[in-house]
Structures are given as C-alpha cells and as structure tokens.
Amino acid sequence: MTYFLLRRWPSDFFRRSRGFRSPAALEALRRASEEKTPTIALYNYPSFSGAFSALFAHLFHSYLRLPCLILPFSSVEPLRVDDLCIEGLKECYFLDFLGPRGFAAELSHQTSCTVIGFDHRRSVLPKISCDHGCSGKLTFHVDLDKSSSTAVYEYFSAKLLVMESSNGEVNYLLNPKHRDRVELVLNYIEDADLRQWSLPSIKAFNIGLGEWRSMLNCITNPHMYEQLMEISSMDLICKGNSIMSIRRDAAKKLLDKVFKVRLGRGFYGECLGVRADGNSNLTNEIAEELSLKSAAAGLRPIGAAVYMQRNNLKMCLRSSDAATDTSEVAKAYGGGGSPSSSSFIIRMDEFNQWLRDTNHDHIMASRTDGCEQGRKVLRRVGPQWRG
Numbered sequence: 001m002t003y004f005l006l007r008r009w010p011s012d013f014f015r016r017s018r019g020f021r022s023p024a025a026l027e028a029l030r031r032a033s034e035e036k037t038p039t040i041a042l043y044n045y046p047s048f049s050g051a052f053s054a055l056f057a058h059l060f061h062s063y064l065r066l067p068c069l070i071l072p073f074s075s076v077e078p079l080r081v082d083d084l085c086i087e088g089l090k091e092c093y094f095l096d097f098l099g100p101r102g103f104a105a106e107l108s109h110q111t112s113c114t115v116i117g118f119d120h121r122r123s124v125l126p127k128i129s130c131d132h133g134c135s136g137k138l139t140f141h142v143d144l145d146k147s148s149s150t151a152v153y154e155y156f157s158a159k160l161l162v163m164e165s166s167n168g169e170v171n172y173l174l175n176p177k178h179r180d181r182v183e184l185v186l187n188y189i190e191d192a193d194l195r196q197w198s199l200p201s202i203k204a205f206n207i208g209l210g211e212w213r214s215m216l217n218c219i220t221n222p223h224m225y226e227q228l229m230e231i232s233s234m235d236l237i238c239k240g241n242s243i244m245s246i247r248r249d250a251a252k253k254l255l256d257k258v259f260k261v262r263l264g265r266g267f268y269g270e271c272l273g274v275r276a277d278g279n280s281n282l283t284n285e286i287a288e289e290l291s292l293k294s295a296a297a298g299l300r301p302i303g304a305a306v307y308m309q310r311n312n313l314k315m316c317l318r319s320s321d322a323a324t325d326t327s328e329v330a331k332a333y334g335g336g337g338s339p340s341s342s343s344f345i346i347r348m349d350e351f352n353q354w355l356r357d358t359n360h361d362h363i364m365a366s367r368t369d370g371c372e373q374g375r376k377v378l379r380r381v382g383p384q385w386r387g
Contacts, residue, residue, distance in 0.1 A: 036088025045072030053095035147190035204240030273304035287318035
C-alpha cells in the first residue's frame, strides 16, 4: 500500500528536538550543500534492512553516476530537519523508516523536495494520514507483506530497468555473479523482519548476521557496501550454528539449580525456572532448555530465566511449543514479546509469591532419552531461591 501525506507543522517544531550531531555527518551535509547534491538517502540504523536498502540506493546512483549523499539515521539521536535543508536538494529517500510524525512533511515543506519513504512495520500506520490536497511531494511505500529492503531493491531495479544503456543492453542493479547470493540474503532478512521465521535455519542466520551489526554505519565504515555484497547466507548460518552450540553448552552448565515457578501466582500454570545472575547473555538458551525440561516434567512447556536488573528481577520466558503463548504472562505484568519469547520486570516480593506453595521442590527433568525423558528429579530448594 502507498500513502501520500503533506502537512504543515510549526516552523520551530523540529528545531526544538535534540538533533544527531555527528561531526562527520554534518560535514558531509555541508559539502553536499556546497556541491548542490540533488539527492539524499537516509537509512534506518542499525537495521540490516536499512543497510541493504542503502546499498541498493548506492548501486543505482553509482551506476548512473548521479550524485547522492547516503547517511545513517538513528531514531535515538536523529538528524534535524534543518540539518537536511541543503541547497539544491530535490529528492530525499527514507529507507526502512518514515521518520518521526510529520518529519518528512516538514522536510518537504522547507525544501520543496520530493520525499520517498519505505517501511514494512505496522506500527508506522498510525503516523500516516492522507491529505487530498497533497501535491505528490511525499510518497510512502508501506507493505506489511514485504520487507523494506526487498521493496527498495525492487524499486531501484525497476527504475534502472527502464533506462536503456547507450548500447541498448538491459541494465540490472546487481551483477549476475552477486544476484542469487544477495537475493537469498534478502529472503532471510525479510523472513525475520516480518516475524515469519519460516526459512530453514533462520534462527542461526539471524544470530550469524548479528555479528555484522557494528559495521552498518557507512560513515565510520567506508567499506560497508562491499562487505554487504559479499555476505553469504550459508556462511552466516554456519557461524550462527557455531555460536548457538557454544551458548547451549554454556547454558546447560547453569541448569543444576532448577526450581518450580507458579506463573502469575499459578493463574498461568507452572513451569521451571532458574536464576541466571551474571549470565544474562545466555537467558535465551537457558530458558529454551528449561522449556523442554518443563514439558518433560509435566508442567507448561515454558522456561523462565531470572536475573537481577537494578533493584528488581527480570524474567525471560521462552517456549518451544508453537501452541504456547508466553507473552500473555509478560503483558499481564507490563512486559511484552512474541508467543515464543517474552520478558518483563517483576518485583522481588511478587516473585517470592510465585515460588510459594510449590512445596519448595526443585524439579529437574531427567537427562535420559526416549520414554524416560519425562521423569522428575525432586530436590529441596535452598534459601537462595527465596529472593
């Protein structure tokens, strides 16, 4: 779906906002203004969909030798509208984000440039309203069934395709030797962006890809585009599987002091939990292992990893059962997440209530295979699990 929006905001509305003040970014904008660069492309940072969108914008403009300034846009410390009001600006792309409410409209109003935005998140829909008086200066491409990176890839590919080269050959955004590899990476990124998690080894891919996140700033990493072009899905999956294996082995060593948890004082059933103080980086693996043990012990197929965060406890819930929704517990206590993965903050006194009336038993699923997997090993919980 495509939305058009043009709205006027008070001239000082965005000046009051705290801007992103990277000297390198502002210097690049100053030079672009001096050179009257007609196009700016801002990409969502640190998003992989945003970074690949920036790659496609870079390839398109480089192929046609069109000047274009590409910059990362952080929602934490965003650039101001005034920063982007450079001389000669005619077109500005928002890649994998639409900006704060009214940001694009104000930029278009102040510069008279065309703003083209791409996003796939349902959360942006409330920010968009249709203005029938719009002169076509703003175009938002919002497709809930397609990741931003895929939409941007198709957009620039189609735009390039209609432009015939001097010898009449068809122009392609990606070189044939890179095309299949990059398109497969895009498929995996889309699978994660849309929360489908349906492709083989998508979890391992996502973990392997996470190792690249620190390289997604094209200002501090001038080789970002070349590196993105060389990413291989199979390499990332292998890397992810290796990391997962190491984490699982480390997590299993922490499962010797398991206890029973009455979720919501028993309203949401019971599961197994463990304290993960000092090992918060392993909460995902710990809770996933516990969910299997919990199911084998005849409890709900949920694992709870608990650790101190400031003066309260953070509880991370995981489930390997597709029919189980852990987020119903998290949302009831001010947290959130997905059915298989959620978390929330819980007060110590409330957590103690969740441990009461469980006969103080420490339940651990047997490590035997097959039909013996459901046996329980009962041990007394020590005082340390009382908070």
